[in-house]
Amino acid sequence: MQAETQSIVVISKDPAVCALVASVAQFQPGTGVKKCASALSEINGTALQLAKDNDLIIFRAGAEAATDAAAVKEMLRHTGGTARILALADTSMPFADLRLLTEAGVQDVLPETASADEMSAAIRKCLKAEEPQPLAGVSTRGSREGMVVAVSQSCGGAGATTLAVNLADCLTRRRGLRRQEAEFKVALLDLDLQFGAVGSFLDLPPNRCLYELASEGFVPDDVFAEQSMSEAALGLWVLAAPAEIAPLHALKPEQVQALVAHLRQQFDFVVIGLPRALAEWLTPVLEASERLLMVTGSSVPAITQARRLLDFYAEASMSLQTDIVISRERKPIVAASHHKEASKLLQKPFKYWLPNDPSAASAAVDRGVPLSAAAGRSSLAKAIRRLSRDLIETRKARAAAAQPQHGKAV
Template sequence: MERSGSKDGGLRGGLSVLLVGGEKVQMDQAREALSALSEPRVDVAEAAPAQAAAPGTNADVVMVLCGADEEAALGCLRGQSERTPRPALFALLSEQSQALMRRVLRAGADEMLFLPLVRGDLVRALLKVSEAHRRSERRTGGMIFSVASMGGGAGVTTLCANLGLALLRGGGVRVALVDLDLQQGGLGNLFGADPERGILGLARLGRKPDSISLEAALTKHASGLYVLGAPVRIEDSEEVSDTTVSGLLDLLRQLFDHVVIDCGAHVDENSVAAWERSQELFYVLEQSVVAAHRAVRFLEFFRRLGIDGIEPRLVLNRYQPKHPIAEAQIVSMLGSPVYARIPRDEQVMEKSAATAQTASQVAPNSALVRAYEKLARRLSASQEVTAKAETRPGLGFVTRLLGSLGARA
């Protein structure tokens, strides 16, 4: 079997494709079309129909060229459709014959593409597969929501805190907040995170954290939220690397239904490691031209990062419907819709800060609190939390950890 490699050699988030067929000209064209793709990234191997089911040939996508030997191609499709795990099956057809289309579909093909392969068709079909993979991969644990902004003061920390609380009020879920705004530490402070605990202890472990070390790092807040605070000393934040963040998030998502991360107002390896593991990334901005320009820069940068399967979603904070900078103006500048609007409410915010109570305690029926709840409901509804719970480690492990955290709080 020959392997012709992906374009950039890196296959993170990419697809492995097995191209099956005998006709040289058509195989050459298909291979060329595949290796010219930059999105999604593909790693292409080739096999003759008889070899395609050999052990060790587990590809994400099997493309079967239906040429002169139609029976061999149909047999290959049938054989592949019975494999576990079952790859996505594409039939590559050289003629638009209805009878042949029916036969390949009956043999198990999920997609039919016509030769010579057209780039747009190929990208569409492969993106469908890579998106399905992304969803199922990320469904193997809790959901991670990252929140970021450029410039500072946009309301990132406030959104993290109130979103976490609103998710918790949905009931029956465990929610953790992570303060990755390491130099500011605002989220941890807001919830009174224990200065003896926090992410620094995990960074100093020198290995992936386990449930015991995580327990030692988290603070349980009276609301029921678990909070992972930033280092107390600004200079110590340098010790926290993307390796710490990756290991930590991989464990947190096994133990919590929702993890909300305050990524602050800057970009570094830690935020990228968080975004790579996030189901959603919220970019917070206000109704101002300066904020919109910063958001454009961020969205362009994010695109260049090339993280598969996640697009930043815009959250308009301090939203005022009659503001001179209308939402439509922001949308047209950014070329991206607004996902959520959080109204401006100085009064509730000030009262909440003055009394050290949450906005939902101060004004449970305010438009502000309802906006956080609406966002939380939308996020909860978009994922089947119950399905994920089945893929977590044994209940004993989770219960033991959370029990010990609860006992300590």
């Protein structure tokens, strides 16, 4: 028998919630579960005593998030900040209400539809924590300093979404038996607020998070950044564009800057799809980006538009490294004269080429999966993998340079 047991109290009127926690806790030796068929806001002093006498409080958030947040703050005050609290919330709860709970001191918020595995992981995280996590606004995650890669396009239909989706997928670098291990954790952020198609490429529903960010005007914290992402594949997390149409200027620079900063903390790579339009909030994205991939054709109109965008990007971030990606063309053995002229106009070489492979691209889009799953041996998939390898090597070189040098001083 264990010398010390851990106790969990479930505060909820829903017996299914109590049953789920009890079924999960039975696989954690030494953990007992108590049930309190009530709402957190209804038990007042009882909740304070429960928080003091037990290791973890799990409660079902009610319709009045402010009332629950006040009760959480009181429990933390009564226990000297040692209470560990986990909340279950309706999937339709606004992010503003979720922020109230996390700012009050809730360690984690799970959707009420959470699976047994998700519930088990959350409980283990809370019970194994030696000290409670600090309130929202103070990140407890290790700084990954993820590499930000922005993807832009000179004209519609250039293939920027195809590149962004499949580049992010390749950057996970899945390995092992049946590719069940991802070496890197990658975020894919669709900032084409009005016409972004990343979600449809991966068979994901539209995500209202960016719309709520634009309409409510708050600066996102790390909890918002984490909970707004949807897992599309092993190692790949996506923040898709919303279904609602919102003006590009509705987003503010400080909001986008904070969102990208939090994603950099949580992911090894952050791939950002940019709109083919200019907005004030593009500046913090470009300043955070280590690489910009300009996807364009080699026609005169496409190159002309690419030149205009590159001029704007250079003014926004003088240190930004930009690579030209020629779409729907196979790299020639000898550059044609119009390629040379176009490269001269852009003042940059054509570094990457994406061959025209409509059958592979269509197979992936129709199935709602990356090229790696639909046509992994296609010429298009191979070209994007080569690009991803260059970015991975760049990140590794940066990480190596950041390591302290050991040896004799010269």
